[in-house]
Amino acid sequence: MTTSIIGYPRIGAQRELKFATEKFFKKELSEADLQAVAATQRQANWQKQAAAGIDFIASNDFSFYDTTLDTAFALNIVPKRYQELAVSPLERYFAAARGHQSEAGDVKALAMKKWFNTNYHYMVPEFDDGTEIKLDLTKLLSEYREALALGITTKPVLIGPFTLLKLIRFTGQTQLSDVQEDFVKAYSEILSVLATEEVAWLQLDEPGLVFDLTESDIHLFKAIYTALLPQKQTVKVLLQTYFGDVRDVYSDLIQLDFDGIGLDFVEGRKTAELIQTHGFPADKKLFAGVVNGKNIWRNDYQKTLEILQTLPKDSLIISTSCSLQHVPYTVSAEPELPQDILRHFAFAEEKLLELKDLNDIFYHGQVDSLTANQALFASERYQGNQAVQAKVAALGEADFTRTPTFAQREAIQKDIFQLPKLPTTTIGSFPQTADVRKNRLSYKRGDITKAAYDTFNQEKTKEWIKWQEAVGFDILVHGEFERNDMVEYFGEKLDGYVFTKNAWVQSYGTRCVKPPIVWGDIARVQPLSVADSVYAQSLTDKPLKGMLTGPVTILNWSFPREDISLKASTLQIALAIQEEVLDLEQNGIKIIQIDEAALREKLPLRQTDWNSEYLDWAIPAFRLVHAKVAPETQIHTHMCYSEFTDIIPAIDAMDADVISFEASRSDLSILDALQANGFRTQSGPGVYDIHSPRIPSVEEIQNVIRQILTKVPAEKLWINPDCGLKTRGVTEVKASLENLVKATQDIRAVL
Numbered sequence: 001m002t003t004s005i006i007g008y009p010r011i012g013a014q015r016e017l018k019f020a021t022e023k024f025f026k027k028e029l030s031e032a033d034l035q036a037v038a039a040t041q042r043q044a045n046w047q048k049q050a051a052a053g054i055d056f057i058a059s060n061d062f063s064f065y066d067t068t069l070d071t072a073f074a075l076n077i078v079p080k081r082y083q084e085l086a087v088s089p090l091e092r093y094f095a096a097a098r099g100h101q102s103e104a105g106d107v108k109a110l111a112m113k114k115w116f117n118t119n120y121h122y123m124v125p126e127f128d129d130g131t132e133i134k135l136d137l138t139k140l141l142s143e144y145r146e147a148l149a150l151g152i153t154t155k156p157v158l159i160g161p162f163t164l165l166k167l168i169r170f171t172g173q174t175q176l177s178d179v180q181e182d183f184v185k186a187y188s189e190i191l192s193v194l195a196t197e198e199v200a201w202l203q204l205d206e207p208g209l210v211f212d213l214t215e216s217d218i219h220l221f222k223a224i225y226t227a228l229l230p231q232k233q234t235v236k237v238l239l240q241t242y243f244g245d246v247r248d249v250y251s252d253l254i255q256l257d258f259d260g261i262g263l264d265f266v267e268g269r270k271t272a273e274l275i276q277t278h279g280f281p282a283d284k285k286l287f288a289g290v291v292n293g294k295n296i297w298r299n300d301y302q303k304t305l306e307i308l309q310t311l312p313k314d315s316l317i318i319s320t321s322c323s324l325q326h327v328p329y330t331v332s333a334e335p336e337l338p339q340d341i342l343r344h345f346a347f348a349e350e351k352l353l354e355l356k357d358l359n360d361i362f363y364h365g366q367v368d369s370l371t372a373n374q375a376l377f378a379s380e381r382y383q384g385n386q387a388v389q390a391k392v393a394a395l396g397e398a399d400f401t402r403t404p405t406f407a408q409r410e411a412i413q414k415d416i417f418q419l420p421k422l423p424t425t426t427i428g429s430f431p432q433t434a435d436v437r438k439n440r441l442s443y444k445r446g447d448i449t450k451a452a453y454d455t456f457n458q459e460k461t462k463e464w465i466k467w468q469e470a471v472g473f474d475i476l477v478h479g480e481f482e483r484n485d486m487v488e489y490f491g492e493k494l495d496g497y498v499f500t501k502n503a504w505v506q507s508y509g510t511r512c513v514k515p516p517i518v519w520g521d522i523a524r525v526q527p528l529s530v531a532d533s534v535y536a537q538s539l540t541d542k543p544l545k546g547m548l549t550g551p552v553t554i555l556n557w558s559f560p561r562e563d564i565s566l567k568a569s570t571l572q573i574a575l576a577i578q579e580e581v582l583d584l585e586q587n588g589i590k591i592i593q594i595d596e597a598a599l600r601e602k603l604p605l606r607q608t609d610w611n612s613e614y615l616d617w618a619i620p621a622f623r624l625v626h627a628k629v630a631p632e633t634q635i636h637t638h639m640c641y642s643e644f645t646d647i648i649p650a651i652d653a654m655d656a657d658v659i660s661f662e663a664s665r666s667d668l669s670i671l672d673a674l675q676a677n678g679f680r681t682q683s684g685p686g687v688y689d690i691h692s693p694r695i696p697s698v699e700e701i702q703n704v705i706r707q708i709l710t711k712v713p714a715e716k717l718w719i720n721p722d723c724g725l726k727t728r729g730v731t732e733v734k735a736s737l738e739n740l741v742k743a744t745q746d747i748r749a750v751l
């Protein structure tokens, strides 16, 4: 037994599960049919892993929405508002994930947050005072049995008790310390049920251990497992960590009675050193995460073997650095890319084979695959762009500094724009309805001309501009109909990118992304958005907001190069976007939004590394994009998942004039932090949650605005939704936005 998989993608190689689930949402597919699609997907995943010769195959890594939510449901950590809905169990589960609005009730969704440093999102479990932990292992057991019936023995996966406790939001009086014992009891019961089922191994995912841990975190971790592990009977427990190293608890955890410990050698900068210093116990298996689970480049076998050689050979299991859910299914679904490019990529399926190769080289001295791999890495992959490299090298302090000061610009712009108090706007995209996507698909297939494609999108823009004017928005947007995705779209237009046809990765629920691949040096070789913005501005006298994605987000939502630094790639992208910003300005666009939705994503998980490893270049990269615009041009930015309470000075240092961000799913707690930090950037905290199809009432929005006004001065406040509206339906968007404008107008009248 020498190879292991932490988790596998689940949306389906052709996104079968995504499409089936969306049909189920629209009541076009029965629950039984949806379950059948799910079972087929699980079966395909297990059989792929088995065929590749993987020894430890994951189960219960499947999910209809999110595995953290699954684990919460398995423990009955389900707030009363969902328990009380008169709907089926699966619908209750989806109600917690997406909100629910029907005769059965009207409830908001759970909060959704980024899963550590990835573009995957998990649902934040809520523990209210009525919550009573009760075990329901139906899902885990039936999936285990399903695999067994196929002749495949799996290791079921759950989020571990420490990480789950740290992720839960306690919404009542109950606190973490009150439920710690119940958690131990519940996980003990899990172990005893699994023992009865004769499950050999259970994988408990504890990525919560890779943060900087406090004394009390360490105490909590030790207390939980010291109590839990004696209950494991015949079940072996694998403690699986990923997304970094566990330097704060390593010496403790090797003394606990785990049967296996999974460590990340890719993102865990200190993992190898920890083992050198403290050793690794002979009675445990070391699951070594040496194949990158997040990026799509081929593994460098020579380098990996050098790591493996330092590890205890008899205890070793070769694994990936994290679940493969963060990479696409297979390069074989990309027949249009030349072999010369594809041979440098390994998606999930190819990574299974890499584990097998490494196993055969390491244990059986099989050299053919090693030789081939060495040849691949010795070959020249791409031709650099000298001009871009020189531009980056020549950058100096002034390139990163916008003049005049923020306060001077604020005064100048107030004068020019003459906006009402609480100006209203949206974040950029309007619904990407079936006809919008169909139009793009027809164009991509060559069924319609470029002109017909553009005309269709222009008609959409025209309709929505009219609608925005009629409803009374102050700053209008063109709607982003030309975009498949806010990053992939720009990737396709920039030089230096490679993009795929089918390389989808789950972002949240049924929503997927197809990250473009940074292949070489990045350069702007054509305008990216000018025509769309200029056309939209020609239709209205109101200011039209130009719409771009910022360099940090473009980089973070791409598969990045591994041969140069993230900083170097980001600065190249920043120079490209800067050219576009200046081009928009030249063409009469007076307000430009530069989205940095993913600014926080690659913030190191350990606070000690925040500045030196990330913020010190990411924030300047954003400033580089807009530093050269005139003081009269208003620069907006937008961020999702307002988890930037702890980096507020850095957000102000982006030196945008206005920022909109997600706030409504997080109890507006961000606003206290803005106030406490004397935040100067004008802000638009989202007044309703766009990730849910429910329509907020006028009154509901008014309450939110009033609450915001107690924390943000009216002169600095903008009113907008949380995020773009591309995932929503037209009816709900119109109703919600009409309510938003109405709510704002009523409040303006009494300000």
Ligand SMILES: Nc1nc2c(c(=O)[nH]1)N[C@@H](CNc1ccc(C(=O)N[C@@H](CCC(=O)N[C@@H](CCC(=O)N[C@@H](CCC(=O)O)C(=O)O)C(=O)O)C(=O)O)cc1)CN2
Pocket (backbone or CB within 6 Å): 119, 432, 434, 437, 438, 440, 441, 483, 484, 485, 486, 487, 488, 507, 508, 510, 511, 512, 513, 514, 557, 597, 640, 726, 727
């Ligand atoms: N990259 C990225 N990350 C992000 C976000 C984001 O916008 N982009 N937003 C945040 C939330 N995450 C999100 C991730 C994805 C989507 C989303 O809407 N994804 C769409 C796909 C968007 C897309 O690329 N569409 C393409 C291709 C659509 C498609 O599947 N076409 C079908 C046919 C048409 C159809 O039936 O829909 C095909 O080619 O076969 C297009 O419009 O051209 C989806 O999963 O459905 C939204 C939010 C955080 N992370």
Ligand code: MET
Pocket (backbone or CB within 6 Å): 427, 428, 429, 480, 486, 547, 595, 597, 638, 640, 723, 724, 725, 726
């Ligand atoms: C995920 S952030 C989205 C920003 C983009 N401008 C939009 O409205 O869709």
Ligand SMILES: [Zn+2]
Pocket (backbone or CB within 6 Å): 427, 597, 638, 639, 640, 722, 723, 724
């Ligand atoms: Zn957003």
